[in-house]
Amino acid sequence: MHDLEPNLAPVYYSGQLFVGSRHTTNPLAISKKIFDIFLSNGGKYIKENVKNVLQKENCVEVFLENKQVEFDEMILCAGAWSNNIANMVGENFPLDTERGYHVLFETEQQLINRPIAWSESGFYLIQIDDGVRAAGTVEIAGLTKPPNKKRTQMIENQSRKLLPQLGKVKSTWMGRRPTLPDAKPIIGRSINNKNIFYAFGHQHIGWTLAAVTGKVIDSLVKESTTNIDISSFHPSRFR
Numbered sequence: 001m002h003d004l005e006p007n008l009a010p011v012y013y014s015g016q017l018f019v020g021s022r023h024t025t026n027p028l029a030i031s032k033k034i035f036d037i038f039l040s041n042g043g044k045y046i047k048e049n050v051k052n053v054l055q056k057e058n059c060v061e062v063f064l065e066n067k068q069v070e071f072d073e074m075i076l077c078a079g080a081w082s083n084n085i086a087n088m089v090g091e092n093f094p095l096d097t098e099r100g101y102h103v104l105f106e107t108e109q110q111l112i113n114r115p116i117a118w119s120e121s122g123f124y125l126i127q128i129d130d131g132v133r134a135a136g137t138v139e140i141a142g143l144t145k146p147p148n149k150k151r152t153q154m155i156e157n158q159s160r161k162l163l164p165q166l167g168k169v170k171s172t173w174m175g176r177r178p179t180l181p182d183a184k185p186i187i188g189r190s191i192n193n194k195n196i197f198y199a200f201g202h203q204h205i206g207w208t209l210a211a212v213t214g215k216v217i218d219s220l221v222k223e224s225t226t227n228i229d230i231s232s233f234h235p236s237r238f239r
């Protein structure tokens with residue numbers, strides 16, 4: 001381990017190397033690129049809260065803050081908040097949140113060469129373009145509770161034990177991973193609402209799987225065969 005990651009403090013007895021794994025050093029840039037492709041293909045972005053949804057005879061009416069818009073189809077992909085919107089159309093899923101925390105450290109140097117997890121603390125350290133990112137832990141805590149500052153403090157303390165060279169904390173945040181009891185997403189056409197598709201519940205890997213699910217949903221809306229078997233993600237499985 002020392003040969004691979006010489007800056008790591010010797011707090012370990014042994015480690016496990018995942019050969020062939022991939023990661024990004026700028027998740028925001030990739031997300032923006034996907035978003036730009038959406039816009040350049042004619043997609044339109046309306047930044048408003050969905051207040052209500054109505055399945056009509058052959059379309060869906062979406063109630064925004066100040067207006068109502070009708071769509072041929074609606075794809076519900078509101079992460080941890082998806083069940084709030086599903087409830088608006090009479091459906092309910094056992095969706096909860098696995099809250100996770102993020103601490104970004106300043107650093108001038110390349111400190112680590114790959115994502116590094118410290119299993120006893122439940123988070124990963126990754127060198128990204130903005131610094132060293134420490135992110136993880138799991139807190140099942142729903143949608144409304146305030147962030148628990150002890151978690152970011154723990155991540156900071158443990159990160160400094162692993163990498164004493166870390167600089168100042170640049171930013172912290174808490175995010176909500178949308179998770180179902182079987183840890184699989186809900187992907188497919190709604191049972192009760194024929195113009196609504198579901199695409200949520202991707203728990204710890206929703207960023208990685210966004211494009212994969214997007215491709216599946218594209219096929220479903222066009223009523224063509226999906227490129228992967230999605231039967232175990234069926235919206236009716238918790239009934």
Ligand SMILES: Cc1cc2nc3c(=O)[nH]c(=O)nc-3n(C[C@H](O)[C@H](O)[C@H](O)COP(=O)(O)OP(=O)(O)OC[C@H]3O[C@@H](n4cnc5c(N)ncnc54)[C@H](O)[C@@H]3O)c2cc1C
Nearest residue numbers: 049050078079081100101135175202203204205206207208
């Ligand atoms: C600390 C942490 C680290 C993570 N690390 C990774 C990682 O390394 N790799 C990975 O693949 N995944 C990672 N994840 C998981 C990933 O972030 C989630 O799986 C992913 O964000 C889910 O994407 P989503 O688009 O379904 O939901 P979100 O990204 O939560 O987006 C949902 C959107 O819906 C909007 N919304 C909600 N309600 C409404 C409404 N009524 N009207 C309008 N809009 C609404 C919200 O504002 C939000 O913009 C991590 C998560 C956390 C918390």
